[in-house]
Structure formats: structure tokens, C-alpha cells
Amino acid sequence: MGGVFVHDLHTITPLGALVPRVDQLNGIIIREVSDRALASLALRWGKEAEGRNAAERFLGLELPAPGGHAASDSFSASWIGPNQWLIGADITGHELMPYRLRDALAGRASVTEQTDGWCRFDLEGTFCLQVFERLCRIDIARMAVGSAERTLLDHLNCLVICLEQGRRYAVMGPRSTAEALHYALLTAAGSVN
Amino acid sequence: MLINHPLLGPRDAQEFIYLGDARLIDRPDWQAADAQEQFFEYTYLRDNPAGEHKELWFHEYGDRSWLVVTRNTVTHEITHVELASEAARARGRSK
Numbered sequence: 563m564g565g566v567f568v569h570d571l572h573t574i575t576p577l578g579a580l581v582p583r584v585d586q587l588n589g590i591i592i593r594e595v596s597d598r599a600l601a602s603l604a605l606r607w608g609k610e611a612e613g614r615n616a617a618e619r620f621l622g623l624e625l626p627a628p629g630g631h632a633a634s635d636s637f638s639a640s641w642i643g644p645n646q647w648l649i650g651a652d653i654t655g656h657e658l659m660p661y662r663l664r665d666a667l668a669g670r671a672s673v674t675e676q677t678d679g680w681c682r683f684d685l686e687g688t689f690c691l692q693v694f695e696r697l698c699r700i701d702i703a704r705m706a707v708g709s710a711e712r713t714l715l716d717h718l719n720c721l722v723i724c725l726e727q728g729r730r731y732a733v734m735g736p737r738s739t740a741e742a743l744h745y746a747l748l749t750a751a752g753s754v755n
Numbered sequence: 756m757l758i759n760h761p762l763l764g765p766r767d768a769q770e771f772i773y774l775g776d777a778r779l780i781d782r783p784d785w786q787a788a789d790a791q792e793q794f795f796e797y798t799y800l801r802d803n804p805a806g807e808h809k810e811l812w813f814h815e816y817g818d819r820s821w822l823v824v825t826r827n828t829v830t831h832e833i834t835h836v837e838l839a840s841e842a843a844r845a846r847g848r849s850k
Contacts, residue, residue: 628762628763628818629762629763641818642818642819643818643819643820644762644818644820644838644840699766699767699769699770711763712816712817712818713766713770713816713817714767714769714770714816719815719816
């Protein structure tokens with residue numbers, strides 16, 4: 563009789579390591595962030611108000627207008643398209659958020675899990691603006707807290723969220739391009755002075 | 756070139772993909788008696804104006820919405836931008 567074989571699996575970050583990577587150069591800190599549970603939320607044609615109300619009740623925040631980002635104690639919501647938001651939560655304690663949200667909205671809005679679909683890097687430092695100026699065409703200096711812009715960054719489709727104007731930003735991109743995005747951020751950060 | 760996105764304001768043209776003539780919205784009824792002729796015209800016959808032209812653009816590296824952009828093909832001046840979903844509904848399309 564054979565015993566049950568249990569794989570000894572470890573969660574790896576989008577960059578492939580066991581712990582999130584942190585780089586610091588030219589006064590800029592680039593932190594890999596891998597502790598967010600993510601879901602996309604889309605309202606349905608003809609059920610917009612119903613879906614929005616139910617989602618806002620569950621999340622305890624108002625879904626932001628185009629180009630907006632909102633956060634409560636437990637959840638965040640970034641506008642990513644007409645009637646569509648990327649919902650985030652701390653994965654500790656909220657790993658099943660996408661499924662709880664889906665069940666709470668059953669039939670009233672569409673929810674898909676996105677946790678492993680994205681990679682995220684948080685940039686911090688006064689020279690962050692120069693990094694973004696080198697990589698994308700959004701007006702980064704004018705982005706205030708509470709705004710999120712989806713744009714072409716280097717050659718990647720990314721979401722940029724302003725966490726603190728002029729100092730702290732989050733960049734999210736496709737998980738499969740984590741190394742390319744990280745390389746682009748490092749290269750740009752290495753060229754500022 | 757900047758495209759004045761109806762929801763997001765001016766955005767760089769690099770974020771967009773061009774599809775073509777906005778008349779593609781007016782897809783013929785496939786059950787019409789002369790459907791074959793209508794689809795021939797819909798698929799192959801296009802105006803190529805030197806001047807104002809309504810075009811479909813996709814905000815691929817952005818909010819992924821389809822836009823109807825009115826552009827002057829001679830000067831590249833963009834005079835009007837609207838969401839394609841709203842333009843289609845205004846023409847009586849349900850979705």
C-alpha cells in the first residue's frame with residue numbers, strides 16, 4: 563500500500579523567487595508586490611445600476627469614475643475600462659475574495675479571478691517621475707492620489723496607480739512579462755540623476 | 756497625434772490601433788433577400804475621401820474601448836471623438 567504523496571510546493575513571485583524582489587538605485591526603491599488577490603469586475607448591459615450597488619455594498623467603497631482608483635481598509639478598485647474595474651485585496655485573509663465577490667454578485671455582474679494574471683512593482687522616491695517620463699506617455703506629474711491610468715509602458719500594456727503624488731506609484735503588467743517590465747523599470751531608474 | 760478620448764481626455768495615438776471606416780458598424784442583415792450583394796458592398800466597397808472621414812480606433816493600450824474618430828485625411832485634424840458603443844446605439848443598434 564502506497565501512502566499519499568504530497569507535493570512540497572512553494573508559491574513563487576512573478577519574478578520566480580520565493581520572496582519579492584527589492585531593488586534600490588539612484589534614490590528609487592522598486593519593490594515587487596505579490597501579496598494582492600485580484601479580480602476583474604464588469605457590469606452587465608442593462609444591469610449596470612444593480613451590479614454597481616451590489617458591488618459597492620460588498621466592497622464598502624464607491625466604484626471610481628474613469629481614470630480613478632479607490633481604496634478602503636480591505637479592498638481597492640481601479641477603473642480599467644467602461645463599467646469595468648480591477649479589484650484588489652490583501653491576499654492574507656482575502657485570498658478567496660474573487661470567489662466571494664462572484665458569489666455576492668451572482669447574476670448581477672461578471673467577476674473573474676485575476677490574481678496570477680498580473681505582476682506589480684511599487685516605485686518610491688522623488689525621481690519616480692523621471693522613470694515614468696522615460697517609459698510612458700501619461701502626464702505622470704499631474705496624476706493625483708486616487709487616479710489610475712492604463713497605458714503603454716515601455717512596450718507593455720500596464721496600469722499605473724498613483725499612491726502618493728510625485729513619490730509613490732504602483733505599476734501592474736501582465737505576469738508573463740514580469741521580467742521585461744522589471745528590466746524596463748530598472749533600466750529607466752538607472753538612467754535618472 | 757493626440758486623440759481626445761471621450762472618457763479619459765487627450766491620449767497619445769501610440770496607445771491606439773486603427774481599424775478602418777466606421778461604416779463597419781453598419782453590418783448588413785444576413786437574412787435579407789439581397790444579403791449577398793449587401794455583404795459584397797460592406798466588405799469590399801469603401802469611400803476613400805480626401806477630407807473628413809469617420810474611422811474606428813481601438814484603445815488597445817488603454818481602456819480597450821472602441822471609438823469613432825472623425826479625422827480629416829488631408830490635414831490629420833481630429834474634429835470629433837465618440838464611443839463606438841454610443842454611436843452604434845444612436846444608429847439603432849441594440850448592443
